[in-house]
Amino acid sequence: MNLGILLALSSALAYGAADFIGGVGSRRYSSWQVVLVGQAAGALVMLVAGLMLPGNPATADFAWALLAGAGSATGSIFLFRGLARGRMGLVAPISAVGAAILPVLVGVALGERPGWLVWVGVLVALPGIWLVSRETTPDRPAGTRGALVDGTVAGVGFGVLFIALAQISADAGLLPLAANQLIGAILTVVAAASLGQPWRPRRGMLRWGGTSGVLGAAGTLAFMVATGATSLGIAGVLASLYPAVTVLLAAGVLGERIGTGQRTGIGICTLAVATMALG
DSSP states (O other): OOHHHHHHHHHHHHHHHHHHHHHHHHHHSOHHHHHHHHHHHHHHHHHHHHHHSOOOOOHHHHHHHHHHHHHHHHHHHHHHHHHHHSOHHHHHHHHHHHHHHHHHHHHHHTTOOOOHHHHHHHHHHHHHHHHHHHOOOTTOOTTHHHHHHHHHHHHHHHHHHHHHHHTSOTTSOSHHHHHHHHHHHHHHHHHHHHTTOOOSOOGGGHHHHHHHHHHHHHHHHHHHHHHHHSOHHHHHHHHTTHHHHHHHHHHHHHOOOOOHHHHHHHHHHHHHHHHHHHO
């Protein structure tokens, strides 16, 4: 198997596992606490990697890292809250589709002309989202509707993250990514304190947030290396399959049950993300 493909699959595995662990941790502790620890752990990993693989970042690179940090913090907070109060198999695909659509729309506004596969993916995503959000089952949690809203906002946050990261120069190295994670941690504290939410880490939740953050950072590193060993399109398709990992873990570990219509919608959403990445 091509090394790039293997690394891209590893990236999807790491991202999906990070979301699952962070979501489970958010069911036991405050999602703000989990996100804060995760961002801090990710910043530490990126800092070490950045010092080992130095680049030449400019001021503009760190400015984009600031915006990326805001998107990362927003996406993580709402994703983990959604995973905590709704079925993971619903929230993760919604966030993935949102994260894929926003960069496409911004690219069009900036003059880019996506291929026809991208537009097919956007159109296919709409009925998928409808099926995921409309299907009802007897064991449907009361907070599912709110969880879907969380997944949508999380997708917007991650979309902003991807857009901002794409503006960082290729020779900047990994230090801007460390700044992105650190800024996300700072913004998480500021937002939580302003809203009166618990954010100070507790000993019992350090393993949840820390493991999630390290896995997320590992996924980012694996994806970056994968794009150097295979095409960006192939790496993007494979890495964008991370919701499938979250769904499988939720079904296998937590025993989540998903209705037929929702299962179809999840499959359509995953297909839509893959199609947009191919385009």
